[in-house]
């Protein structure tokens with residue numbers, strides 16, 4: 001019982017971190033240490049998929065009014081495919097780069113100090129590229145700066161089942177599934193001990209944009225926090241310390 005109470009209090013402390021602490025603690029930024037990269041690095045020569053640029057997408061329009069008042073969590077999807085334009089739109093809506101300079105990156109979502117500590121992984125199940133061919137199933141990572149998909153893990157027999165296991169059986173036959181990870185140092189570099197509250201807030205900003213954006217393409221989503229931390233690290237191939245999963249969301253076409 002004491003242990004539970006203690007854990008609850010520790011959890012509350014993270015959300016109550018006093019901003020004044022940032023004045024008392026010297027950050028790596030103030031020490032003049034080189035800033036971490038804006039996105040998780042990847043090996044040259046990796047398999048990449050080009051995504052349609054924003055300028056070439058036909059805007060998927062519904063009214064903001066409709067998007068806000070029709071938003072629901074959806075857990076039942078049809079067998080339909082997403083197309084690559086729709087996928088590119090969802091990635092732009094949740095982690096898209098609008099402007100980049102050597103010291104700052106601005107995205108479609110806000111971020112404390114524009115540090116943008118969150119990466120997007122995606123499991124592709126049913127996505128087609130209208131001009132070329134269906135995009136192979138597998139685990140990918142979105143590269144927001146390049147606006148490309150990086151293949152992280154090729155599809156293998158049982159991949160969706162392994163992922164579903166990490167999701168505590170909440171895959172629900174989705175066409176694609178976003179998994180957001182935090183690279184905490186990107187925020188700690190500037191905001192040290194108050195970073196963790198901000199990271200959690202930012203995951204919410206990202207997922208809310210997804211909730212609104214999916215409605216413009218006849219899709220549904222659902223924020224997923226009840227997944228298995230450890231199984232998800234193993235599935236993604238991340239260490240769970242310098243990078244850890246924070247939130248997930250399925251995407252699939254829905255019957256209107």
Ligand SMILES: Cc1cc2nc3c(=O)[nH]c(=O)nc-3n(C[C@H](O)[C@H](O)[C@H](O)COP(=O)(O)O)c2cc1C
Nearest residue numbers: 071072073074075170204222223224225226227247
């Ligand atoms: C932070 C967060 C975590 C959630 N995790 C799950 C989850 O793991 N599984 C699930 O079925 N729904 C999950 N949901 C969806 C909620 O159950 C849903 O938002 C709530 O029932 C209200 O329904 P509505 O979104 O349709 O308004 C989550 C929602 C949020 C905001």
